[in-house]
Amino acid sequence: MTASVDGELASSDERLRAAAARAPVASATLRALAAAMPLLTSRPLKPAEVASVAKELLSTIECEDGV
């Protein structure tokens, strides 16, 4: 991973925090999206890949619903 990509990902974390400040979500959801950002930034994803990330995010709110 190049330095510029590292920098981009650090910036993407900041952007997600800024987004969460305006549209609050559970910390687990925020963490899950932050973890997916390298993939989301790397290339246009195939529908199945997008679905996989979507399910991961929804599982974080299912857990919260359970709580």
Next chain:
Amino acid sequence: MNVDELGIQWFRGAAARVALRPRGKSVVVYGPNGSGKSSFVDACEFLLTGGNVQHLSHEYSGRRLEKAVINTHAPAGVDCAIDLRLTGGTKASASVSPDGQAHFVGRSVLASWDCDAVILRQDQVAAFVHATKGQKYSALLPLIGMQSLETAAVNLKNLAKRVREISEFERSLSKLETLRERWSTTFPGKDNAAVAAELKALHARYAPPGAPPPSGLNAAVAELRCVLRDRTAGHDVVARRHAMLAGLHRLNLPGALTEAVVALQALAGSVDPLITERLALLQHAQAFALRLDRAGAMACPACGSEVDAGDFRRHVDAEHVRWKEALSAYDARRRALAKLADAVSTAKSSLESDDLKQWRSDAAQDGIRAHLDVLAAADCDALRAGTASSAFAAIADAIPRMSSRVEECAREQVVGVEDLVHDTATVEAAGAYPEIRSHEKRVHSVESLLRFLVEAEAEVRAEIKRRTEQVLSAISGDLQKMWATLHPGEPIDEVRLYQAPDAEKAVDIALRFHGKEQLSPRLTLSEGHRNSLGLCVFFAFAKRSQPARPVLLDDVVTSFDREHRGFVADLLLQHFSGRQVLLFTHDTEWFTELRTRLPGCDWAFERLLPWDSPEVGLRWNAARDEFDEAKVLLPLDAKAAANRARATMDVRMGIMAERLEIPVPHLRGPPNDSRHAQEFLRRFRAEAEQRLKKRGPDGTHEAWLEPLRAVESVCELLQIWANAATHGRYVTRAEAERVISVCDNFVRMLICADCETYVWHSHVPGKHLRCECGALRWRK
């Protein structure tokens, strides 16, 4: 990495292998029209694109361009091939078989060479200027280095869409609305506390004496369900059946069906004509928008009246509202179908219960039995999704017939059961409260996630916008400097790229024309100026491309006048000195000018001979310069050789006078641009005595008179022998040889023997022009 050598054989105009050898330097290649200059550019494009040369791709060129790229007379058994060697030794090559199959080797070294940023052809110079705002944005994306951010934004948008689909958000929302509606129908205007109080009263009525009151709404529902079930079970079969039928009646199936039918009709009424209209309108709107991009106002394609951009946007906004209305009709349809599906589902459960099985088999129900069976077998999921149109028709037919009989039975008085039926319905309605809460929570969670994803995409888009502004500002800075170099002192300035305020991914070029702001160069700039602007844009982009790559310019100044063509050399020297440029031109005068201005240490100059035949192909001109070419003519035609030398001097001395800023009186009309060398030389002689200096052995600069003496000979010989138009006398070979030699020698005197640059190579403001090392000077 620069180009060291580019070889082609039997490719386009080439026959046996011919190579352009810049050796890492920039190079200017002169060749008359059709001499094969573009074959080198085509070869480069072929390598960069993996076998696609855009201007050769057409219906007659074959599927793999085999009819266009292979020399028409290539002998059987020889390869059509391209080989490229870069400085550092890396190589890339291509060989093309007769059927057009191309085999590439080492092309990966060119992976970062974006063809559009490397090659600029004559017919593409103004392409960026003429491109749409969206195309300009796309062209900029790789330069802005935001491909990853753009990818992230698109992925986030798709992610939100998939979350919405997978979570069945629309269905949950619809279900929630149905539950809320049912609640408000049963408990109109009542809040949870009022409903809890009502249940508490029911509990007091039905619960055994002394039982403690329930602690909340959910507990009250649970307890009352048990109590009421026991009470109902205590009644006889007839009473229980009555209670079931009354419940079935209260479902109001005909009402739900009517709502669904009305919603479907409304949808069909709004969507069908809308889609038909949209399809027709879209074609007009596309053509309309294209022309609107070129002009602020235009004739409406429908009525022919003048329409401006603002009106068009308002019209588009109105259409947007109509689409939203259609979407809302779809939404109403979904809700109505969900409500009907819920009601049918509950009815099915009732019909399947033991209490109603006997009732269904009674002879009294013979008339509606088939309808009851339809209802009992209904696929509620398909009904909810709206995918079972035939099933919907059967249910729509069954419900009214069945309902009237159910209503009839429900109205039969059964002592003691009426209140029980009513109270059971109340408790069941209140029992939906946990379901409502659960759906509310689910909908809220998904809604929050979707909002978050939308905000995350907005953040990324904002970042793209911010960075785009930064990059546009930097490119605009370069653009302004380059434009000022090509158009010094002209009343067109402040050329800059800007983000269009009315669209997300849109960039355009603005400028100031005689002090007035113009949001597009197409409003005021001539074709020549647009080409000039296109060249500046290409250079500004190329300057920012990293890693640095060479650029190939193929006859890009054909629409420039002589003055502006001359400024291109300034542009190359001032703003592009660090890059390798492979410049191809058919303009011999410009070639000569570039040769006198661009430093030999960084630039090479090559010339192609006129193309002869497919078998001969491309040939380099071995002559060092025009004087060498004149010498070639000596044994054939001495007079032509002398005339060639004179013509060369006319061009060279014109350039010299311009560079040394030697004033010549203005002449009216064409003669001003077609002066003879003698006129410039006489002026040079008058000025040089005071202004031309050469550094002596002691390091001081002193007047250099040798060129003045040479000028005398040149003027004398040109006057006598070399002007065929005014002097028709016979010229011997020896005389012609002397004319060429004297002229060549004089021109060489203006080049420093040490650094090999012309005396006008550098400019020391307010003082003098000088060669690179400073040995020769021309005082200002």
